[in-house]
Amino acid sequence: MPAAGTAGPPAVRGRLVVAVALLDDERRVLAARRREPPAYAGMWEFPGGKVEPGEDELAALVRECREELDVEIEIGPPLGEVGLASPGWILRVWFGRVTGRSPRLLDHDELRWLAAGELDDVRWMPADGPLVEKLRDALTGPDPIRWPHRPGRSGA
Numbered sequence: 674m675p676a677a678g679t680a681g682p683p684a685v686r687g688r689l690v691v692a693v694a695l696l697d698d699e700r701r702v703l704a705a706r707r708r709e710p711p712a713y714a715g716m717w718e719f720p721g722g723k724v725e726p727g728e729d730e731l732a733a734l735v736r737e738c739r740e741e742l743d744v745e746i747e748i749g750p751p752l753g754e755v756g757l758a759s760p761g762w763i764l765r766v767w768f769g770r771v772t773g774r775s776p777r778l779l780d781h782d783e784l785r786w787l788a789a790g791e792l793d794d795v796r797w798m799p800a801d802g803p804l805v806e807k808l809r810d811a812l813t814g815p816d817p818i819r820w821p822h823r824p825g826r827s828g829a
């Protein structure tokens with residue numbers, strides 16, 4: 674227990690957002706259109722969300738995919754990471770694929786499977802630009818993933 678008078682909100686520190694570039698058998702990626710908050714509504718993203726304090730990041734990714742898409746996923750290697758506008762916040766995106774039933778619209782207002790040549794057809798979240806470029810390279814290069822993949826811990 675903290676000494677009397679020292680309890681209070683924790684110091685503001687950066688946190689991790691994890692998301693997944695879900696690929697299908699045709700090497701298309703699942704993009705999801707946000708419906709909130711208003712500043713992001715209509716922009717497209719990789720499904721995912723904030724890692725809760727103390728939560729394993731890959732467990733967070735599995736949880737977010739259940740909550741947002743009602744799917745189970747298999748996680749592949751990392752695609753990459755970028756800094757977000759909020760100081761100290763990082764977005765890390767992993768490759769993945771859906772196992773079992775198809776994604777459902779639970780949290781977004783539209784889902785699209787995009788081929789490499791269609792990645793520019795949607796307006797991605799601003800921070801996602803470098804990740805989309807890496808994804809384009811991956812989708813047009815030799816197959817980067819040997820499934821099943823067993824990612825090691827990220828060390829984060």
Ligand SMILES: Nc1nc2c([nH]c(=O)n2[C@H]2C[C@H](O)[C@@H](COP(=O)(O)OP(=O)(O)OP(=O)(O)O)O2)c(=O)[nH]1
Pocket residue numbers: 690691692717718719720721722723724757764798799800801
């Ligand atoms: N999932 C996801 N988030 C992204 C992407 N690009 C990007 O800038 N973000 C940002 C938007 C938000 O600031 C943050 C994710 O927050 P969120 O609101 O989706 O997280 P969450 O599902 O845990 O939601 P909440 O319950 O905390 O509201 O990361 C992306 O491609 N995928």
